[in-house]
Amino acid sequence: MCAKKVDAIVIGAGWAGSILAKELTEAGLSVVMLERGDERATAVEGDYPSSIDELRGAIRHRLFQNLSQSTVTIRNTLDQEALPYRRLAAFLPGEGVGGAGLHWSGVHFRVAPDDLALRTNVVARYGKNFIPEGMNLQDYGVTYEELEPFFDKAEKVFGTSGEPYTIKGKIAGNGNRFAPDRSDVFPLPAMGEVYSASLFRSAAANVGYHPYALPAANASAQYTNPYGVQMGPCNFCGYCSGYDCYMYSKASPNVNILPALRQDPKFTLITKAHVLKVNLDADKKKATGVSYLDLRTKKQVELDADLVIISAFQFHNVHLMLLSGIGQPYDPQQNTGTVGRNFVYQTITTSRAWLSPKQYTNLFVGAGGAGVAIDDFNSMNFDHGPLGFVGGSPVWVNQAGVKPIAAATGGPGGKAPTWGEGYKEAMVDTYRHSLTIDAHGSNMAYRDVYLDLDPTYSNAYGQPLLRMTFNWKDNDIRMNQYVVGKIEPIIKAMGATKYSLGMLKDGEVFDTRRYQTTHLGGGAIMGTDPKTSCVNRYLQSWDVSNVFVIGASAFPQGMGYNPTGMVAALAYWAAYHIRTTYLKNPGPMVQA
Amino acid sequence: MKIPSSTRRNFTAGLLGSASFWMYGGHKVWADALQSESAQSYNPKYFNHEEWLFLNAACARIFPADAHGPDAALLGAPEFIDRQMDTPYGHGELWYMSGPFKEGAPNLGYQLSLPPRDLYRQAIAAANAYVRDHHQGQTFAQLAIPEQIALLKVFEQGKMALGAVPAHTFFEQLRQNTLEGVFSDPLYGGNKGLAGWTLLGFPGARADFMDWVNQKGAPYPFGPVSISGETA
């Protein structure tokens, strides 16, 4: 078969892929980006008012992966038989141009620097024995100082709104005092605060914590980014998570990068192209290109390239590596191999406070990235010594716009009925007069939590599905319970009439039926040792040096912060080193 | 895009938009009028007559009429569900539906081979058979309201199966779809007169709160508007 040849192939048209494609075309490379889903345009997907449709959007999952073609299987323990994740619920990967970057909420953090070297920091502070048996605690192999210029660049591309704490070592604002030093201001000022967030701010401060405005990739004003693309300002419509922002104010690859990228004649985007595998040469040391299925013609296409960027959603990256034979699959019994190792998630629980009938929280008003948070119990910001667990959670009011179907099917909360007599009364009270507070926490990596290929189930193209083996662990449950306990005094300080605390229970198993978060991580993690990581500190495969694997798949453990800011910074970081080092002398950038 | 006739729109909007109407006397007459209009105006495309009666009764029990307004049947939830049955969702085209189909721990999620339309068909038939067996040949819709409620509670909590469908799975499907019908855009057949949104104080498809970001606890002033421009 005669294959076409380009300089670089980018797999997946989300944030990571769009950033890499932009950077590589800027470097003069011809780039083909392959996306298995449809083209997405705000004028269609974000048409006003027809896109303001909860049923079609977040309920029937218009912008999400259609599981009928491909899904994952899930089990909690090694001895269980994994079953298919048949209906979207616990997590919601994207599909189509923009990927999950089109339907995300917009919370745009950097990173807690301690999290980048968590193993080193925990060992230094509490000793090696503090780490529980079976926990694969690891460092990223990159420092905050190294990443800072790329966090800065990503914020400027995204048009991120926020308030700084320090800039170049000097106090510059009333932002998060636990946040690392910045080289520059946020490109836009912090978002406005809804009523519930302002109540949380004053109550948290009264209790002695340090509230700050969440950094949001929802534009607080009109904005033009360094690529010349324009954003409208967020009007708190609340249609962020699950939707294409009709105001062009939530950052997405579609709004913030692709309009500029599409003008570059060296760039080609092919949609409905499902990549089957990355093709390797005979000794599996070099990728020659990819094979993809053209979903329109149902024909397999070979495309050759000097450089292959795997930048699909986190677990699709791992799936593709396993299907392609890049690196050695992880084996939890022998504790060998790396692909699929350190699969991680996040611990998210929601508490609710009810206010007086005179206080309307107008829950429908909101922005996906906006809110007020505290970091007092995130990362290494507090003493874990007497607590005996690793990790932490930011806590926040992130009123992202509560729509009626989600509210009604979720029920009024507390002890109120979920249907029938008394339901409406309670639902009205909850919808009009309550607010929610989340603990959005870390999830550590464990030897028996991982990804591999399922032995039974396959996708529509005859390939084995990816299998997730995942369960909650005692360390993370106790962390969640501890942090949620810290929410209680805040709720009391708000003057709530009643409240319910949401927390993981002892021994709780992972439930696939209830939405928690789409912040999956790991499986193709970065690090300094090829025995315990898939990619080096530049996200370059240790095994196949012309393959880079970009995304939250690189996270060694699940952190308390939302991942997109870190993914974007890692993408710009990897791209910078590809441009400045790799392209001049292709080959491994770190010797194994 | 469906644009409701102005007569109908003004009628229901004027009727349901007024909170005082529901709080004070007289609404029974109007509710009955609405019900008869609604029953006449829609012929189910998927459900047969017996299923349709079941669905109307069950929707009304899940989301009942009370001082806060009419029940889900009156708001068009049965019509909504019927219309959903002939969508990709109803046909199960949004779900992974490849075998083998095995039972597993509940936390691993739905593992039946049935798309929603088949689930309803099997479960409603089995539910009515169950009722006939236990209530002298009556169907679910013929039972008195307290008996219907009691039966739904059995389904909700019970370990019994309705055909191939665990009763709890069927009940949750019904509850989910009923509430979707009450609270989705009227484009899909439910939420008649925007009464679902009015109940919660949800403003609908306007989706602009730039001037109302923080009201310091005061309510938002405007009523809802739908995608097609219907207001209440």
Place this chain on the structure above:
Amino acid sequence: MKYGLFTRATFFGVAALLAGSVSELRAEDTSALIAQGKYVAEASDCSACHTVRGRGEFAGGMEFKLPIGSIYSSNITPDPTHGIGAYSEAEFSRAVREGVRRDGASLYPAMPFPSYARMSDGDIHALYVYFMKGVQPVAQAAPPNGIPWPLSIRLPMTIWRAVFSPSVVAAQKDVNRSLPDDGIGRGAYLVEGPGHCGACHSPRGMALQEKALSNSSGSLFLSGGAAIDGFVPTSLRQDQRTGLAGWSEDDIVQFLATGRNRRGEAFGGMTDAIFHGTQHLTDADLHAMARYLLSLQPHQPTLSAWHYDPSAATALQAGDASAQGAKVYVDHCEACHRSDGRGYAPAFPPLAGNPVLMSDDPASLVHVVQSGAVLPGMTKAPSAFAMPAYSGILSSQQIADVVTFIRKAWGNNAAPVTAATVEELRKSAPEPTIQKGIIPLN
């Protein structure tokens, strides 16, 4: 100070003439001329009419619907049979500047040869070289014109041409008229000549001739034209409210370069003029055009200046939508255009003080509401923005109400619009861009 058109084009033109025929040019001269000719083609907006999606660049085929039948733009690629490959430079110049086809027939004045008559010999030469050497030939005939005999006889066109189109000599004389400074001269040349802005923005007479072809013919020039595809070109003069009074030089430059600025956004045919034309011009040329436009005295000097009136915004922000059309505005328009009418420029245009909606003729505003609008991405502003079409959502009465509100609020103080007018305008509403399958990707 005299006209300022001795540009690179002229220089290369003279050089070319000295060198002899096109085919004998040295390669570097040809490539420079081709580049210059391409620039002149962009300044002249040739592709807006001669390039149709799916037919090949400059292969013609754009339909112009006239009451007497349809005509189609011609294939102007160098294909010798279907295009203009057989034209000599003199024949080419005669077609562009005088409206005479190679076979001697007169062109329909949809071709703006009365404006192109002002183009310099140098620019015409560069344009000729570009079309002969820099454009791919397309061997495809444009559709035949659909005007039935005897109306298809082009004799009246010849008479029209003789009466209404200036001779090249006369046009060049007007180009060379005295103008205040170099910048304005270059701007006048571009606006009045290749840019042919007056073709849309000047009023036309009984025979569809432009009533003024340059500012030297008086203030009717660029004082606003008749509706084209349902949209009414505004005055480009310093008219208060309905013209460019209050726009800065940078506003105009930004508008011509990107189709958007803090005061408004392009829609309708203007997006094509910018997309195919002005966005490709140099900053120096755009500034020259802006300076020239800013020098044009108002056609209606008695119009009062627009001043912002906050009362409509104050009411909406207090939850009061009782004014006529205010509730429709709140429900459907305010999300992007704001309660204060200031929009979120440049993403979403302001309605307060926007000259498009304060004119006596409400057609543009009504049609934008009915059919929506799309602003395509430009090189310097890659983001595309779309406004939805409301004809399927709002009744004519609701559109009349909201348009009346918009025309009255924020100091706009323009006359109300009736439902009957809106209903009438439904007939001439343009087809929504998105429905034509042109999806702006953003």
